[in-house]
Amino acid sequence: MAIEIKAPTFPESVADGTVATWHKQPGDAVKRDDLIVDIETDKVVLEVLATADGVLGAIVKNEGDTVLSDEVLGSIVEGGAAAAAPAAAAAPAAAAQAAAPAAAGEDDPVAAPAARKLAEENGINIAAVAGTGKGGRVTKEDVVAAVAAKKAAPAAAPAKAAAPAAAAPVFAAGDRVEKRVPMTRVRATVAKRLVEAQSNMAMLTTFNEVNMKPIMDLRSKYKDLFEKTHNGVRLGFMSFFVKAATEALKRFPAVNASIDGGDIVYHGYSDVGVAVSSDRGLVVPVLRNAELMSLAEIENGIATYGKKARDGKLSIDEMTGGTFTITNGGTFGSLLSTPIVNPPQAAILGMHNINERPMAVKGEVVILPMMYLALSYDHRLIDGKEAVSFLVTIKNLLEDPARLLLDI
Numbered sequence: 001m002a003i004e005i006k007a008p009t010f011p012e013s014v015a016d017g018t019v020a021t022w023h024k025q026p027g028d029a030v031k032r033d034d035l036i037v038d039i040e041t042d043k044v045v046l047e048v049l050a051t052a053d054g055v056l057g058a059i060v061k062n063e064g065d066t067v068l069s070d071e072v073l074g075s076i077v078e079g080g081a082a083a084a085a086p087a088a089a090a091a092p093a094a095a096a097q098a099a100a101p102a103a104a105g106e107d108d109p110v111a112a113p114a115a116r117k118l119a120e121e122n123g124i125n126i127a128a129v130a131g132t133g134k135g136g137r138v139t140k141e142d143v144v145a146a147v148a149a150k151k152a153a154p155a156a157a158p159a160k161a162a163a164p165a166a167a168a169p170v171f172a173a174g175d176r177v178e179k180r181v182p183m184t185r186v187r188a189t190v191a192k193r194l195v196e197a198q199s200n201m202a203m204l205t206t207f208n209e210v211n212m213k214p215i216m217d218l219r220s221k222y223k224d225l226f227e228k229t230h231n232g233v234r235l236g237f238m239s240f241f242v243k244a245a246t247e248a249l250k251r252f253p254a255v256n257a258s259i260d261g262g263d264i265v266y267h268g269y270s271d272v273g274v275a276v277s278s279d280r281g282l283v284v285p286v287l288r289n290a291e292l293m294s295l296a297e298i299e300n301g302i303a304t305y306g307k308k309a310r311d312g313k314l315s316i317d318e319m320t321g322g323t324f325t326i327t328n329g330g331t332f333g334s335l336l337s338t339p340i341v342n343p344p345q346a347a348i349l350g351m352h353n354i355n356e357r358p359m360a361v362k363g364e365v366v367i368l369p370m371m372y373l374a375l376s377y378d379h380r381l382i383d384g385k386e387a388v389s390f391l392v393t394i395k396n397l398l399e400d401p402a403r404l405l406l407d408i
Helices: 080-102 113-121 140-161 163-167 185-200 213-229 238-251 295-311 384-399 402-406
Strands: 002-006 017-022 035-040 045-049 054-059 072-078 203-211 258-260 263-265 272-274 276-278 281-283 324-328 347-351 354-361 364-378
Touching: 035 072, 113 140, 203 384, 213 295, 213 364, 213 384, 238 272, 238 295, 238 324, 238 347, 238 384, 238 402, 276 295, 347 384, 364 384, 384 402
Parallel strands: 272 324, 324 347
Antiparallel strands: 002 072, 017 035, 035 045, 054 072, 203 364, 258 263, 276 281, 347 364, 354 364
16 A cells, blocks of 8 residues: 655745655665655755655655645555565575575585685675675685675765765865855745845844853852753853843843834743754754743753754754844854844844953953953844843843842
8 A cells, every 4th residue: 555755734934845855765665754855944854754664656756846735745655665575585595595506516505615704704794795606606706895895885875974065065276166056945044034134124233242250150160060960961151141131131122022014022031042053054943931941941952952953853843933042153263243133033142252351450450251242133123222231231140140140
């Protein structure tokens, strides 16, 4: 019986998808929950799994084709794998029976002793080696060839895995070659949204700097105990910024708002997006109700999203919505930047690299670990005074972490 392979049901925000990669080909045996095909949408890559054991039948939608929600991609012939297995198992047995009479009278009915010894030393299944000797006998030269093929096989595997990275090829010095690759849907969507943000917003950026020494001292003092207490969750800097941002958003609700047509929508919750760079482009998973989360819950959520982003496992729901975004260019060594607001949000906070700089403290020059902060905001909704005050609030909370506990 043939079972249809269908595209996932896309949410309302996703119109269609593109067939990215078929992991099985017609005739390949599949088991239930095996990965069959990847569907790339504007936001994420969705995996389509096998719903039954069998053999992959005809492919209806090829790689690069556009598909709609629940559209048929191909089919699985249920039970086909089970029928193919006995036939495959019978083939070596039949070959062995055919080889035995031909090798009658020889010292070894399958292979020469030297060939068998060499196969055992290199982990080669002698029955799987095609013999070129008299009567199908496996010779030492046949095993040598099999060993060489086995060593070459692993080297070929990474080449296939590295295919997605072809979008950024490395050329030798002096080469005047060009390589054209299609832009992924995620990258194309990111490009489109960023251009729209700059075209449709009155975007402005304000800057400040924060002394990171109090946070660094606090983290250094408690990071081991924190990790032990919270089952391996590590204490980083991002959780402090998220916590400070949620407190500042309470005090300046316009920064947590958005424009919908002729209306301003004020959100009574803080869904904070954390920008993450992945191989397919920038993604922004969202920490829901971050104002209610502890530092450990924030760190655990960020770590989980980071792993999912690297593995391409983020769901659309995990990246939908968000009332405010934080991006950390300092991870890559950025000293200063002007982040672009992620519409329909009204603002985005940019973190940067921590550098030791001479600072004037009470009339004396002190070397302190300083970070530049940048807040890009939609000036249609947020006045300059609010934006500056919001950023100063974050600065004050980070330079005196006790304020986060005392709510002052």
